[in-house]
Amino acid sequence: MTIKTVEAMLPGVIYLSPSPDTPPFKAAGDRVAAGETVALVEVMKSFLPVEADSDGTFLGYSTETGSNIEPGEAVCRIEVAQ
């Protein structure tokens, strides 16, 4: 097993749930599929998905909803079966 970090792909404000009233996209222990949305980055009045790049088990977020994020900063960690 290896732990992979999903990074923000562009700068903006990070959101960990699809809307303010809903739970986060993922919780620890959830299955994650490659291409699945794990967070949103808001910039220029648009919300862009942050997608998992591999299948695995969700371990947890590395950032807080509503915080400013830079490209390359960690969003979450996923345990990937080798």
Place this chain on the structure above:
Amino acid sequence: MNARCITVLKPGLETTVQELPGRIGYLEQGFPVSGPFDKWSFRQANLLAGNPRDTAALECQFLGPTLRFDCDATVAVTGADMRPKLDGEPAAMWRSLPVRAGQVLELAAAYSGARGYVAVSGGIDTPVVLGSRAVFHMARVGGQALARDQVLPLGPPPSGAGDILAVPEASRPPFSTDKTWQIEALAGPNDDWLDPASVEMFFSADWSVQAKSNRTGIRLSGPQFAFAGRALDKSSDHGQDPSNIIDHGYPLGAVNLAGQTPIILVNDAPSTGGFINPFTVASAAFWKLAQAKPGDVLRFRRIDREEAGRLRAALETVTSAGVAVRV
């Protein structure tokens, strides 16, 4: 195929063709001037590509495009650091890059700043609409943001193209390294609608750039404004909110006060409306608004018209042909 063109492999985030001076003369019909948000970086990119400085080029926002050159050309990348790569190898910014037909230029996300510029020898030769190639994306005037597989025609290569030039670091726009930007602004036209203490407060407070900012407006978070008597006790023609005024023209760079939210009106902004404009950002400071990211802090420095003119002249000088030197 012998045509000079570029193919868009990945479009990036609202990447557009921009040109100077922009779409001039249609404000009364509601068309904004558009044009590059960071004129400083834009013009230096053109000079490095061997073009006249106002030639049509690409503005890349927050996430850059991937482009394939279908002809030999000279390219230059300036503005935000989007870590450009040519055929997978890191490529220098602020310098002429000779590219061969078939080569791929890939820009990543903006690691410093927000907007990068890509100029190509001959310029982007998209159709002129109402006098300009500048794209007003929101209304699809002059085209729209780049799309995957789009082919961008290029103009004929300029004479003397092929020289390798660079802009020395001292002549490049000085990007903030601490996420704060000093923005030169003038009081007016409607500063007399605010309580005088709030005018002073505007020039001393920290204003945070919201993620809801784009080429229309830079939306700010900060302290609350108090209004002057004329805003609080006025004819109903002016509207109900203290920040309402009977519809009037908006200057480019106006700090437009909608309720308690200041929105700096920039290149793609509306030309009229019913909110007051207590302050106006100097045109020479626009490039800093273009490069500020969400969460960055703006601090406004009060200047007068004379100083605004001097700053404008200094920007003209540093974006003139001699600034790009042979290497």
